[in-house]
Amino acid sequence: MxxxxxxxxxxxxxxxxxxxxxxxxxxxxxxxxxxxxxxxxxxxHNSGVLHAGLYYRPNSYKARLAVKGLRLMVQFCAEYGIRYEQCGKVVVATTQGELPRLHELLERGYANGLRGIRLLSRDELKEIEPHVDGIAAIHVPEEGIVDYxxxxxxxxxxxxxxxxxxxxxxxxxxxxxxxxxxxxxxxxxxxxxxxxxxxxxxxxxxxxxxxxxxxxxKIVPFRGEYYRIRREKEYLVKNLIYPVPDSRFPFLGVHFTRLIGGGVEAGPNAVLALAREGYTWGNVNLKDLFDVATFGGFWRFVLRHPFMCCYEVYRSFSRSAFCRSLQRLVPEIQQDDLEPGGSGVRAQAMYPDGRLVxxxxxxxxxxxxxxxxxxxxxxxxxxxxxxxxxxxxxxxxx
CATH class of the missing domain: 3.50.50.60 (FAD/NAD(P)-binding domain)
Structure with a gap:
């Protein structure tokens, strides 16, 4: 034993x-x-980001363990020679309507004990990310990238x-x-x-x-799909660029990530995967699909958020729609700058009433x-x- x-x-x-x-x-x-x-x-199958704990409700597991875990992970990587970089992240508000949520995130960051976070004006944002179009942003200097x-x-x-x-x-x-x-x-x-x-x-x-x-x-698999930014346009992204997320969902929105091994990635979206390990639309597992189709919580979630669910599927098939989402942050990005990238599947737990855990x-x-x-x-x-x-x-x- x-x-x-x-x-x-x-x-x-x-x-x-x-x-x-x-x-x-x-x-x-x-x-x-x-x-x-x-x-x-x-x-x-993720973007390789070291998250500092900005988004999470104070005193939740996610808040406490992300803040502590980041510091433990950095210490672990330094001790064992694993390449990482704390390059920093900006969370960008592009409209006046996003400012209240941005300030709420800033307060959460303070409450969760993040080091060095601060609110940026448009001009200060341009100093960090010259090609981003935003009216304000939060700078999170502890965030970074690693090869998990x-x-x-x-x-x-x-x-x-x-x-x-x-x-x-x-x-x-x-x-x-x-x-x-x-x-x-x-x-x-x-x-x-x-x-x-x-x-x-x-x-x-x-x-x-x-x-x-x-x-x-019940675990409901959501696939996140990425594009790579072609090499000639990588200069548009210095480090990590995120939008202000929709507070109704646990997804952070499509964003830009510089990778530790080189290159820049954009994404992910969030669509139902047709298999628990379904990294493409062609990966279909009938047992997994039956599990979702017979789970009332999934349909309650869809009925609660029909526009979001339909738009995510549309954006999965439309490079132009994906590009428009990215242009909210970096207007100079064009559809031809996007090359197919990888994908990951998120194991999202859901309650029977359709609420996400x-x-x-x-x-x-x-x-x-x-x-x-x-x-x-x-x-x-x-x-x-x-x-x-x-x-x-x-x-x-x-």
Whole structure:
């Protein structure tokens, strides 16, 4: 019997194992992952931004863990030679109607303890981002960029070096409560453990069902699609440029991101993915689609926001519509400057009444903990989330 089986070798699962071994080096831990690499999905299919915690309700998990997690992630990258850059971000108001929301975000930033944030006038904004058209902005100097794939690989190596096992190609299909502990059944064998931590990301709710429990939420996959800015026009974007987000949704709006490996990315939008790992419109999984189609919460969400849902689908197929969204921030961007980029799928938890789960969500049961909602800023916050999970699980192991 081992002490812990952690399901999912993304950033949150790996960071949880890492923080647990930092506190209790003698723990016997196995991390099981259905893919043949670590960090195969949400952990690496993102824009690689280090989020400072500007947007989140004060004292929420997201606010506390993003602020702490950013500093832990920067420290981790510096210690292990992972390239990162705290290049800063501007959140830009382009109309008078966005100013109240901009000031609200500034107050949230102060409440959440962000360092160095300040309100910029139009002229001050032009000094930082000369090609942005805005009437005011917030400057967030702590934000930055990193390659989260390298973070995943380093965490996995550190775990193995400390005696943990990372078992790839091991899909969990059932978890049985026994006395003592749990039996975790996978396609690579079964494991007897004192405690289980499920960090299943896009399949988080299904792992609850696999453990014999009922999930209070459903994972609805939203795909975010990106364009690359062609090299000749990369000069239009110095660092990170974001719009003032719509407070009704957890999505931050299409924005510009300079990448740590070079280049500039624009996006993402947010459309329903036709598979939980559906990175294109051609990726269709009938089981995943049936799950969404028979979930009343999804249709309540659509009926509540019909224009937004239709427009996001339209923008997915229309480069000109996507470009118009970007031109609100950088008017000089033209449709021909956009080249097809990558995509990512966000595991968005939703309640049966159609409300989106806005905060990180942990479901605790005797001997098992499920991370049910950990979208952005979970990559940035992963080491802090790992600390939070370690505290919860160590109480059960005592």
């Amino acid at each position: 081992v002490d812990l089986v952690i399901v999912g070798a993304g950033l949150v699962g790996l960071a949880s194992a890492y923080r647990l071994l930092c506190v209790c080096p003698r723990l016997k831990i196995i991390v099981v992952e259905k893919e043949m690499q670590v960090g195969a999905h949400q952990s690496t 794939g390298q973070v995943c690989e380093k965490l996995a190596k550190l775990l193995v070096d400390q005696g943990a096992e990372v078992r790839l190609g091991a899909r969990v299909y059932q978890m049985k409560k026994v006395s003592p502990g749990w039996i975790v059944l996978t396609t690579a064998g079964e494991f007897h453990t004192r405690c289980v931590i499920c960090c299943g990301g896009l399949h988080a709710d299904r792992l609850v069902l696999a453990s014999g429990d009922r999930s209070p939420i 806005e905060d990180f969500y942990f479901l605790e049961r005797p001997g098992i903990l499920h991370v049910l909602n950990a979208p952005s800023p979970a990559a940035t916050a992963s080491l802090a989330i790992g600390e939070e999970i370690a505290k919860k699980v160590l109480k059960q192991l005592d």
